[in-house]
Amino acid sequence: MTHLQTENHHPKVFGRRKARPLKEQTQELYDNLLPSIRFNPDSFNWDTQNKLVLEIGFGGGEHLAFQALQNPNTHFIGAEPFINGIASLLKLIEEYNINNISIWDDDVHLLLDKAPKKEVFDRAYLLFADPWPKKRHHNRRFIQKDNIKRIHELLKPGGHWYIATDHVTYREWILEHLNASDALFTQERSDIYARPPEAQWPKTRYEEKGAREGRHSAYMTYKKIN
Numbered sequence: 001m002t003h004l005q006t007e008n009h010h011p012k013v014f015g016r017r018k019a020r021p022l023k024e025q026t027q028e029l030y031d032n033l034l035p036s037i038r039f040n041p042d043s044f045n046w047d048t049q050n051k052l053v054l055e056i057g058f059g060g061g062e063h064l065a066f067q068a069l070q071n072p073n074t075h076f077i078g079a080e081p082f083i084n085g086i087a088s089l090l091k092l093i094e095e096y097n098i099n100n101i102s103i104w105d106d107d108v109h110l111l112l113d114k115a116p117k118k119e120v121f122d123r124a125y126l127l128f129a130d131p132w133p134k135k136r137h138h139n140r141r142f143i144q145k146d147n148i149k150r151i152h153e154l155l156k157p158g159g160h161w162y163i164a165t166d167h168v169t170y171r172e173w174i175l176e177h178l179n180a181s182d183a184l185f186t187q188e189r190s191d192i193y194a195r196p197p198e199a200q201w202p203k204t205r206y207e208e209k210g211a212r213e214g215r216h217s218a219y220m221t222y223k224k225i226n
């Protein structure tokens with residue numbers, strides 16, 4: 001039984017979990033590699049001396065794999081329920097022999113519920129999260145008051161939360177919500193529309209899709225205050 005089938009799953013994942021069947025080789029990685037790197041919040045040493053980073057909704061995992069290779073002494077936890085995305089990351093992990101990523105293959109809210117109520121993460125990423133453009137779906141957006149408070153609680157003093165979007169109304173929503181909680185975070189980039197250097201912040205699949213379709217992205221860096 002996988003995480004995805006456990007009975008404590010609650011319906012916060014509104015997107016797809018699977019788009020197409022996995023190829024045999026990928027299924028093999030899914031069956032054999034994933035169990036060995038699946039994130040277990042109950043047995044994880046949250047007091048590790050290593051830096052700790054969370055990526056929410058890593059999609060195909062290209063950003064996560066890049067960061068993990070660049071920062072071998074940092075441990076990365078990636079949350080993503082989409083099976084084909086997880087499979088893409090598993091391929092990268094195998095190909096580049098990456099050993100500092102753990103995968104939470106489920107709704108990130110379940111992970112946020114299980115993580116300790118203390119400052120454990122140095123950085124968090126939320127890149128091109130689903131924008132849920134229809135008004136009646138706005139409550140599905142990850143950026144909500146409670147999640148902002150929870151990420152703030154989990155970040156170490158001075159920790160950073162990197163957020164990007166190519167969606168105009170979600171961008172406004174993000175800026176508004178993070179500004180509304182201006183006692184919690186401060187936005188550090190002077191020009192949020194300037195693309196950060198790829199050597200620090202590589203392009204993701206959704207960013208490239210947005211660019212192909214003519215959308216401009218915004219890149220925010222929020223620093224925890226207090």
Ligand SMILES: C[S@@+](CC[C@H](N)C(=O)[O-])C[C@H]1O[C@@H](n2cnc3c(N)ncnc32)[C@H](O)[C@@H]1O
Nearest residue numbers: 057058059080082107108127128130204205206
């Ligand atoms: C638009 S995609 C962006 C993927 C990737 N970050 C990128 O930039 O290419 C949003 C991703 O968030 C994932 N997602 C949606 N709801 C989630 C949740 N509750 N917990 C974790 N991931 C979630 C989706 O499965 C999807 O892969």
